[in-house]
Each structure stands twice: as C-alpha cells, then as structure tokens.
Amino acid sequence: MRFxxxxxxxxxxxxxxxxxxxxxxxxxxALPTFQNTQKSQKDVxxxxxxxxxxxxxxxxxxxxxxxxxxxTIVIPKGEDVSLSIYGVNGNEHPFxxxxxxxxxxxxxxxxxxxxxxxxxxxxxxxxxxxxxxxGQGVPMIAYIVVD
Numbered sequence: 001m002r003f004x005x006x007x008x009x010x011x012x013x014x015x016x017x018x019x020x021x022x023x024x025x026x027x028x029x030a031l032p033t034f035q036n037t038q039k040s041q042k043d044v045x046x047x048x049x050x051x052x053x054x055x056x057x058x059x060x061x062x063x064x065x066x067x068x069x070x071x072t073i074v075i076p077k078g079e080d081v082s083l084s085i086y087g088v089n090g091n092e093h094p095f096x097x098x099x100x101x102x103x104x105x106x107x108x109x110x111x112x113x114x115x116x117x118x119x120x121x122x123x124x125x126x127x128x129x130x131x132x133x134x135g136q137g138v139p140m141i142a143y144i145v146v147d
Contacts, residue, residue, distance in 0.1 A: 045082045046073050048142070050106055052089035066090050066131050068142035077121050077146050083114040094129040097144065118146040 054064040066089060075081045087093065087108040096103040097114075099122075106112045118124070124144040131140035 044075075044079065045084055046075065048073070048083060048085045049088045050085065050090055050093055050108075065138035066093070066128065066140045067138075068126060068128075068140065070142070072143040072145060074145045074147055075116060075118065077118055079117065081116045083116055083144075085112045085114070086110070087112070090130075093131070093140065096127055096129065098125040098127060100124065116144070118144075121146050 049069050051067050051069045052064060053067070054062065056062050068085070073083070085106045087106045087110050089108070091108050093106045094103070095106065102114060102116075104112055104114060122145075124146065126142040126144060128140035131138070
C-alpha cells in the first residue's frame with residue numbers, strides 16, 4: 001500500500017510541474033522566427049543563388065545539374081521587388097524571364113540585382129540560356145509566381 005501512495009505522490013508532483021510549466025510557457029509573448037521590419041513593399045528583396053548537383057554513374061559517367069535556389073518564389077502583383085541572385089556554382093549563367101524583356105547574366109562570386117514589377121498574375125519562368133534543355137543536363141529553370 002505504501003508503494004501506491006508513493007506513486008500517487010510522484011504522479012501528483014509531476015502533474016503539478018507540468019501545469020505550472022504550461023502556465024509559464026503559454027503566458028509568454030510569441031517570438032516570431034521571421035519579422036518583416038521593412039518599411040514598405042518597395043524594400044522587398046528576395047535572395048536566390050545558383051547551385052549545382054553532380055554525381056558519377058556506376059559506369060563512370062559524370063552527371064550534373066545546375067539550379068536556381070529557391071526554385072520557386074512568390075511575389076505580389078504590381079509591387080516593386082528586387083531579386084538578388086548570387087552566383088555560387090558555374091562561371092556564368094545568362095538568363096531571361098519568359099514573357100518579359102528582362103535578361104542578364106549571373107557570374108560566379110557576384111551578385112546580380114533584378115528589379116521586378118509584374119502587372120499580370122501568373123507564373124513566369126526564369127531560364128538559364130546555358131542550361132535550357134536536356135542536351136546540357138537538366139534545364140535550369142526557376143518559377144516566379146505572381147499573385
């Protein structure tokens with residue numbers, strides 16, 4: 001009988017600690033993991049990098065794929081946004097944004113800033129001219145979703 005009383009005391013102690021801890025935890029202010037401190041939408045900057053995957057097949061053939069990272073971004077329709085692309089892998093990536101007259105080059109070790117303001121909703125493709133089809137490996141395409 002004494003063993004059961006001790007178990008109940010421990011159970012009561014553990015439950016009491018959980019209740020007190022919960023009250024303390026849930027009464028704290030929420031701490032955001034991301035805080036938008038930008039003063040206006042004109043200050044919005046989206047960061048992207050060039051990346052590369054490479055491997056060797058069992059028969060010794062080297063395969064590689066370049067990509068924009070992140071591969072999909074979402075921007076608001078009619079708002080000024082700066083797309084900052086930093087060249088990490090590959091010497092250079094000449095690019096264009098399908099459906100626009102935007103084009104340029106991202107070079108290794110350099111940042112390229114592209115001002116964007118889309119008037120129409122939709123999905124626009126950011127395409128690297130060097131890696132456009134399977135003849136040069138996997139196409140290097142990112143998607144710009146305008147909402």
